[in-house]
Amino acid sequence: MTILGLVAGALTTGCWLPQLLRSWRTRSAGDISWTYLGVLGLGVTLWLSYGLLTDEMTIILANGATVCAIIVLADLKASFDREARETA
Amino acid sequence: MTILGLVAGALTTGCWLPQLLRSWRTRSAGDISWTYLGVLGLGVTLWLSYGLLTDEMTIILANGATVCAIIVLADLKASFDREARETA
Numbered sequence: 001m002t003i004l005g006l007v008a009g010a011l012t013t014g015c016w017l018p019q020l021l022r023s024w025r026t027r028s029a030g031d032i033s034w035t036y037l038g039v040l041g042l043g044v045t046l047w048l049s050y051g052l053l054t055d056e057m058t059i060i061l062a063n064g065a066t067v068c069a070i071i072v073l074a075d076l077k078a079s080f081d082r083e084a085r086e087t088a
Numbered sequence: 089m090t091i092l093g094l095v096a097g098a099l100t101t102g103c104w105l106p107q108l109l110r111s112w113r114t115r116s117a118g119d120i121s122w123t124y125l126g127v128l129g130l131g132v133t134l135w136l137s138y139g140l141l142t143d144e145m146t147i148i149l150a151n152g153a154t155v156c157a158i159i160v161l162a163d164l165k166a167s168f169d170r171e172a173r174e175t176a
Contacts, residue, residue, distance in 0.1 A: 004138045011131025018123035031119035037107035043099025050092045 002058075016069035020076070029077035030084060037077070041070045050075035090146075100115070106118035117165035118172060125165070129158045144171035 023029040051059030064084045111117040132154045139147030 004134055004141070008131050008134035008138055011127050011134065013131075015124050015127035015131060018127065019121045022121035022124070023119065029118050030113065031114065031116050033107045033110035036103050036110070039099050039106065043096050043101075043103060045106035046092055046096035046099065050096055053092070077106065 006058055009058055013062045013065045013069075016066065016073070020069060020073055023073060023076050025079070027080050027083065029073065029080050032073070032077055034077075037070060037074050041067065041074070044070065094146055097146055098151075101150045101153045104154060104161070107166065108157060108161055111161060111164050111168070115168050115171065116166050119159065120161070120165060122165070125158060125162050129162070132158065 023032075044063050047059060048063040048067055051057075063088055108118055116126075132151050135147060136151040136155055139145075
């Protein structure tokens, strides 16, 4: 059962890499909602605290990596949205 | 501790609503990566199976709702990407 959870966790964490690469390559993230990123970021941070409190390494690693990916994507989105406004 | 997990699950599930609304309102989802949706969809489906096998209702409900949201977003993205290609 743990294998299934580990693979699921790896996929739901690893999926951020292609999204970050796409946003970087296209220099555009306008279609991604700020509210989506904010609510998801808060949820993942709570999962991270849940993992820390229950001392579950898989939950800590998966959600820790996802929090980092969301912070990077939010930073990319902020700069690309600014660029888009300036050139509009 | 369950409350923390329930709130985290509600946020990481509820976050899809603003993203679906944004994509619907702007009729655009080009910035969202197909690979991201595919890998995330597979991961969430595995979490759903994990929940079914371990009979954990919170995991079943959260990931079941997320699978539905990803299917709707993929459908929106397919039609809006097609529209964008036809008008390009």
